[in-house]
Amino acid sequence: MSNRQARRELSRTQGTRPQRTPRASAPPPRRTGGGGSEIFTRPFVLIVAAVIVVLGAILVAVVATSGGGSSDDIASRLREKSGSLPTDLANGMKLGKDDAPVKLTVFADFQCPFCLKFTGEQEIDIIEEFVKPGIVQLEYQNLPILGPESVRAALAGMCAADQNKFWQYHNKLFLVQAEAGQADDEKLNVGRFSDENLKKYAA
Numbered sequence: 432m433s434n435r436q437a438r439r440e441l442s443r444t445q446g447t448r449p450q451r452t453p454r455a456s457a458p459p460p461r462r463t464g465g466g467g468s469e470i471f472t473r474p475f476v477l478i479v480a481a482v483i484v485v486l487g488a489i490l491v492a493v494v495a496t497s498g499g500g501s502s503d504d505i506a507s508r509l510r511e512k513s514g515s516l517p518t519d520l521a522n523g524m525k526l527g528k529d530d531a532p533v534k535l536t537v538f539a540d541f542q543c544p545f546c547l548k549f550t551g552e553q554e555i556d557i558i559e560e561f562v563k564p565g566i567v568q569l570e571y572q573n574l575p576i577l578g579p580e581s582v583r584a585a586l587a588g589m590c591a592a593d594q595n596k597f598w599q600y601h602n603k604l605f606l607v608q609a610e611a612g613q614a615d616d617e618k619l620n621v622g623r624f625s626d627e628n629l630k631k632y633a634a
Contacts, residue, residue: 505551506609512555513602517563523592526558527568535567538574541584541604541624544617550605551614571601580624587629596633603632 500508520527537554539546554569561567573588575581584604591600607623608614622628 500548500552500614502547502609502612502614505547505614506606508551508555509602509606509609512559513599513606515559516598516602517558518598520562521595521598523595524571524588524597525568526570526598527562528565529568531562531565531568533561533567534570536570536572538572540574540577540581541588541608542577542581542613542619544608544613547605547608547614550602551609571597578620580620580622583626583629584624587624587633591633600633607632 517526522529535557537549539549557567557569562569571588573585575585588597588600588604591597604624607628611618611623
């Protein structure tokens with residue numbers, strides 16, 4: 432082997448191999464989608480807070496005005512406020528706008544003295560302060576538990592609701608009870624809500 436060939440061979444065997452440049456590792460793939468929508472969004476929280484405030488105001492009004500209203504006082508208030516019922520907001524046994532944020536359901540018996548007090552003391556204020564402005568929709572549900580005249584009065588009220596006259600008739604029946612002193616001296620099934628009288632009250 433000639434010197435030239437020897438040097439060429441030595442150069443080949445001792446030559447450095449080019450180093451491989453390390454490849455940068457790719458970042459982990461980002462997770463997209465699949466996240467659930469937030470339940471407690473800001474508008475939802477604001478609506479819930481508003482409903483709580485309204486219910487609290489109603490409760491305060493009920494507590495503040497509850498107490499010893501006499502039958503005469505209740506009768507006077509019912510006569511005074513019956514003419515200002517928002518009958519344009521009546522729909523059967525509901526009173527108030529369908530899109531009102533608060534729905535308030537009242538279960539009552541037309542013979543019940545406590546229902547009479549609620550109607551003449553608190554319900555009137557709820558209608559004025561919350562139903563008329565569109566904050567509350569009030570719904571009446573019959574709970575006739577005090578005897579046959581309670582059942583007759585409930586059925587008569589449902590007939591009035593079919594004619595969209597329920598709230599006028601509702602006030603009339605409770606006014607009859609107030610004028611008879613039911614809030615002060617409870618008397619049940621004594622003929623106030625006989626079939627004949629119920630027809631007369633509707634006239």
